[in-house]
Amino acid sequence: MLSHHDRQELEKIERWFELTEPALAARLRSGRPARPPLLRLALVLTVDITAGLLMLLGIVVNSPALLLMGMITVTAAVIVHISRFGRD
Structure with a gap:
């Protein structure tokens, strides 16, 4: 009390x-x-989709550079998600 x-x-x-x-x-x-701002939600979804597409394209084309860019983008996506949940 x-x-x-x-x-x-x-x-x-x-x-x-x-x-x-x-x-x-x-x-x-x-x-x-x-509610999270619509722009932030669009950014998170864009980073996720870009990461997935780069990884998939890197595997299909057998390009180490695209695969590396995809892995870097996945890392950025994880950081964005962690910072997003840290604030909520």
């Missing part, structure tokens, strides 16, 4: 937060998570 002083401090922080970030405060109050 919080002390009276702690509750007052928490209320001050809450008021400051509502003044500086009203949209985020409203979203947190409603309990709904923010």
Whole structure:
């Protein structure tokens, strides 16, 4: 249980937060998570598809350069996914 002083401090922080970030405060109050921006979702899907196509093309054409580019792109896709889930 919080002390009276702690509750007052928490209320001050809450008021400051509502003044500086009203949209985020409203979203947190409603309990709904923010939807990812459409552009970010398109970027993630594009990186995934590009990685898969480069790997497939590298295997079909038997090109080490395309296969390497595909593996590098897969690594970038993994980094994008990890950073995306780290923020959610």
